[in-house]
Amino acid sequence: SFPRSIRIRRAPSRDAPPTMAHSMRDDPDAGGFNFDNVRRNDMLRGTGLHFKNAMKTGTTISGIVFKGGVVLGADTRSTNGETVADKNCEKIHYIAPNIYCCGAGTAADTEAVTGMIASNLELHRMATKRASRVVTALTQLKTHLFKYQGHVGAALVLGGCDANGPHLFTVYPHGSSDALPFATMGSGSLAAMAVFESDFKQDMTETEAKELVARSIRAGIFNDLGSGSNVDLCVITQSGVQYLRNHETPNERTYVRSKGYDFPPGTTQLNRRNFMTASSASLPLNETVIISEGSPEDAMVM
């Protein structure tokens, strides 16, 4: 036990109720990082608890600045471990009418963080009565991700056109960003980057840029196990946005049974027959529904 002379006691303030520990819950306005749960988490890890990993997207996303705008591309496979969770998910997220963001990493994190920044920017547009700028979205994303020190697993390719021209940024889960003419992220980023390093040129036309981005996503789809299915594109120029959902579908299902499927009677073995008539059964087949409030049309809406 410690000698009396070095025992430290916190003098309880007169107004505060007698509490055991001063934690963030007692003072929610205090800034900075909240480390309340660190000791608890370490103790849990010591007892052998393994924290479940969040679902990752395993992705190829890419973007290019061309003459007059930005083209973003993404594959559509979402993986949960070794299983494909969603064959045709959307990885290009809306941020503003002139700003879109591709997301790689943990699916929930990319959805939540891009949705949050999109809502913030909408309020900001209403307050300032101006179109949003890409750097606004960039700064909000960066500060949010840095605050969570990489635990929010969102790796983003952010692109858009604003008053200062076309912009393309990458944002990493720890909160750093790059401003680049071409960018790729995700597990298929090396395959996509190989295509860009080989064939990127300054000031391409829109058609060339779309074809190059589609090629880079296809390289990710066919050379990376974490990416697959279809190619989504999003072309953003000063005049507007073209969201090309499933722009290419190079993985169509090839086998379809030409004869179709017809099963003659007797295909399934009957074990037991049990007939009930409406009168013999006590099933409430005719029931009157009384609408207590609202109009009858509301009952039709699911």
Added chain:
Amino acid sequence: RRDVHNATRVPFGVMIPVRVSHNQSIGPGVVPAGVDPAYDAQYANHKGPVAHVGANGFGRPFSVAPGPITHTQTPYVTGTTVLGMKYKDGVMIACDTLGSYGSTKRYKNLQRMRVVNAKTIIGFTGELSDFDYIMTLLDELNTNDYCEDDGKELSPKEIYSYLCRVMYNRRNKFDPLWNSLVVAGLMKDGTQFLGTVGMIGQHYTDSHLAAGFGNHMARPLFREKHTDDMSEPEARALMEDALRACVMRDKSMMNKFQIAKVEFGKAPTVSEPFAVATSWDYEKFKNPSEFAPGTW
């Protein structure tokens, strides 16, 4: 230990001889303890054979390293990727000339592709000393061929199969040769051969291959653009494209390459070192934080 100064001198280096009886009643055999007290007295101070252990009390004899036998755990001087592809007139492989020592670019003139015989070339990634040992083994094969003097020499596929066995057997002894090898050459039936062997014995043959980082950067480009009947200039252009993609994105690579090729009817050659053109004059590189301070 025995006292060597006693009256009965024993020849140097011999243990206490076992006392053999020639008694007819019990037959030949060792005299058991308790029968001859004078003989037993010699055993009183005798220690059994000493187990040879290391200086620390365990481990191998004459070793200061603790614990069980350990072999190569990490490579030291390493080479990065090797790329290979077949084309109409033959087969070519390419790599840079850098030997890294950890994160230092230490040896900038390293020849990572060597000619094995008149029809075969080989390139390596990984530890340099292990590759030198492999070249010694291949040299022995060549010497055997020369001594046979029958006008035949080993084909690339035979060299490849031999190396597959060597790598796999070393892996089974938990003492791998820390290399990925690319073996390329021409077969007698007029076809090209291109194969790769890894440090755990995994092996694969294909029309285009890479060892190391090139699997991620170069193979996608090869899959897109490679055909078996490319001409030599086309193949070289595609190879340089792939080398550029690799050197832009591999931190342990330098812009100084060689291409080795074996063509039908010609001797294998390793080219002079060359560099690929790189472009750095994109608009967006010029002032990246212009609109967003803190970005680079």
